[in-house]
Amino acid sequence: xxxxxxxxxxxxxxxxxxxxxxxxxxxxxxxxxxxxxxxxxxxxxxxxxxxxxxxxxxxxxxxxxxxxxxxxxxxxxxxxxxxxxxxxxxxxxxxxxxxxxxxxxxxxxxxxxxxxxxxxxxxxxxxxxxxxxxxxxxxxxxxxxxxxxxxxxxxxxxxxxxxxxxxxxxxxxxxxxxxxxxxxxxxxxxxxxxxxxxxxxxxxxxxxxxxxxxxxxxxxxxxxxxxxxxxxxxxxxxxxxxxxxxxxxxxxxxxxxxxxxxxxxxxxxxxxxxxxxxxxxxxxxxxxxxxxxxxxxxxxxxxxxxxxxxxxxxxxxxxxxxxxxxxxxxxxxxxxxxxxxxxxxxxxxxxxxxxxxxxxxxxxxxxxxxxxxxxxxxxxxxxxxxxxxxxxxxxxxxxxxxxxxxxxxxxxxxxxxxxxxxxxxxxxxxxxxxxxx
Numbered sequence: 001x002x003x004x005x006x007x008x009x010x011x012x013x014x015x016x017x018x019x020x021x022x023x024x025x026x027x028x029x030x031x032x033x034x035x036x037x038x039x040x041x042x043x044x045x046x047x048x049x050x051x052x053x054x055x056x057x058x059x060x061x062x063x064x065x066x067x068x069x070x071x072x073x074x075x076x077x078x079x080x081x082x083x084x085x086x087x088x089x090x091x092x093x094x095x096x097x098x099x100x101x102x103x104x105x106x107x108x109x110x111x112x113x114x115x116x117x118x119x120x121x122x123x124x125x126x127x128x129x130x131x132x133x134x135x136x137x138x139x140x141x142x143x144x145x146x147x148x149x150x151x152x153x154x155x156x157x158x159x160x161x162x163x164x165x166x167x168x169x170x171x172x173x174x175x176x177x178x179x180x181x182x183x184x185x186x187x188x189x190x191x192x193x194x195x196x197x198x199x200x201x202x203x204x205x206x207x208x209x210x211x212x213x214x215x216x217x218x219x220x221x222x223x224x225x226x227x228x229x230x231x232x233x234x235x236x237x238x239x240x241x242x243x244x245x246x247x248x249x250x251x252x253x254x255x256x257x258x259x260x261x262x263x264x265x266x267x268x269x270x271x272x273x274x275x276x277x278x279x280x281x282x283x284x285x286x287x288x289x290x291x292x293x294x295x296x297x298x299x300x301x302x303x304x305x306x307x308x309x310x311x312x313x314x315x316x317x318x319x320x321x322x323x324x325x326x327x328x329x330x331x332x333x334x335x336x337x338x339x340x341x342x343x344x345x346x347x348x349x350x351x352x353x354x355x356x357x358x359x360x361x362x363x364x365x366x367x368x369x370x371x372x373x374x375x376x377x378x379x380x381x382x383x384x385x386x387x388x389x390x391x392x393x394x395x396x397x398x399x400x401x402x403x404x405x406x407x408x409x410x411x412x413x414x415x416x417x418x419x420x421x422x423x424x425x426x427x428x429x430x431x432x433x434x435x436x437x
Contacts, residue, residue: 033129040132041165044101048092048168067178068093071169074182074218081221082214083330084189088166095171100155103137104128107149108303111256111265113249115307116149125198127307130156150302154295160188162195179215179231186214193334196341202348205315206337209323213330237287242313244283248276249306273301318352 051068054060060068071090079086106128107116115127131137134155141151157172173184190207212235219228251272255265277297284291291297296305319337326332340348 036132036136037130040102041161043132044094044096044168044170045165047094047096048166049094051091051093051169054093064174067174067181068169070178071181071185074185077182077218077221078186078189078214081217082186082189082210083334084186084210084214085163085192087163087192089160089163089189089192090167090169090185092166092168093170094168097171099172099175100134100157101170101172102130102132102156102159103134104130104154104156105137105141105144106152106154106304106308107141107144108307110148110150110303111262111269113253113256113303113307115304116144126200130159150304152296152302152304152308154308158184158188160191163192179219179227182218183211183215186218187211194338194341196348199345199348201312201315201353202341202345204312205319205352208312208316209319210330213323213328234289237289238292239313240283240287241280241292242309244276244279245306245309246313248272248279252303252306277301315349315353318354322352 051072055065055068055072071093075090078084078090108114109116117125117127118129119125129140131140134153137153141153144151157176158170159167161167167188169181169185173181176184187207187210190210191203194203194206196202215231216228219225219231252269255268255272258265260268280291280293280297293305322336322340323330323333326336340351343351
């Protein structure tokens with residue numbers, strides 16, 4: 001175990017080695033920030049127990065046992081029907097004794113909706129910084145506020161290490177209910193399937209698309225049409241907020257580009273956010289459902305809040321269109337997403353983040369390799385959207401890179417994992433489009 005830092009002693013060599021490995025996988029900065037992240041990850045991993053063992057344990061509360069049975073079924077469905085990685089992730093359970101696994105800090109300048117980014121040697125640049133301690137996250141956020149940034153701090157129930165470790169199901173994921181929990185698992189396994197370095201919007205929208213489609217197919221396979229209807233109604237309500245945020249982002253972008261004096265811009269900014277808060281209250285009243293952003297309203301809306309939503313949803317319509325273009329064939333969809341992932345970011349954005357009619361098809365047709373039509377009949381197999389935590393802050397906290405190699409110097413690195421995930425995974429370089437399977 002780690003030695004208390006107050007004792008000023010060295011940890012055993014094996015622990016140091018494991019922490020170094022964790023730190024490499026997490027792609028984090030050196031110093032205290034790296035140590036807290038590595039220590040936090042190891043604490044999570046050390047609490048893992050096989051889900052079957054927890055289910056069979058007579059001391060396990062019945063409610064937890066029932067939930068874990070659903071988790072096990074959803075995990076098998078993820079591999080068998082959704083063709084997501086068949087590995088050890090989400091086959092263990094860990095109770096970490098707190099409501100969130102990490103707290104993410106998102107920041108944006110006072111007069112800009114471009115997020116502040118932190119760049120790491122392995123995973124590239126990301127628009128957040130994560131802490132395993134809420135107090136440390138808030139201390140860091142306070143320092144950013146003192147420098148003039150708009151800041152948002154949010155708890156995260158789950159994250160993916162991209163298969164570098166066997167990620168567990170955690171108690172932090174359970175309050176969302178069985179359906180949302182299945183969605184979280186589908187979402188995080190999608191990150192293990194494909195990850196583009198330095199492009200959070202692409203990665204997250206891809207994962208949300210698979211999550212929504214995965215939950216839909218999972219519920220249909222069980223004949224739970226009423227549950228599916230409620231799930232889709234919740235997604236529709238959530239997307240109402242996303243559209244509202246997008247409209248107000250456009251107003252703010254116009255304001256920030258206007259060049260008016262700072263004090264006048266500051267006053268107009270306050271008026272825009274006040275109007276947004278009023279519209280959010282009216283939307284909550286119309287839906288007769290709990291307001292999913294009440295914490296933002298309580299703390300005061302700012303640029304950083306809008307940035308965090310944009311990461312998940314700006315590219316979502318393009319991925320949904322691509323899935324329709326592929327007739328719902330997930331294997332073909334994954335292949336096409338890999339093809340897009342190899343394109344420069346400008347082409348990726350044009351294809352799925354700034355989608356117009358025909359943009360996805362044109363982008364694929366212009367690729368180096370023809371699309372392979374490999375319909376496998378998964379829709380027939382089963383007989384036939386924004387989870388709440390994604391609406392908050394669930395960026396790719398501590399994402400670990402398994403394997404990557406630049407296809408061309410100017411192109412992004414694509415990280416892919418399709419084998420056994422554990423502490424010593426095999427590694428595979430992506431040399432060219434034809435190497436992707």
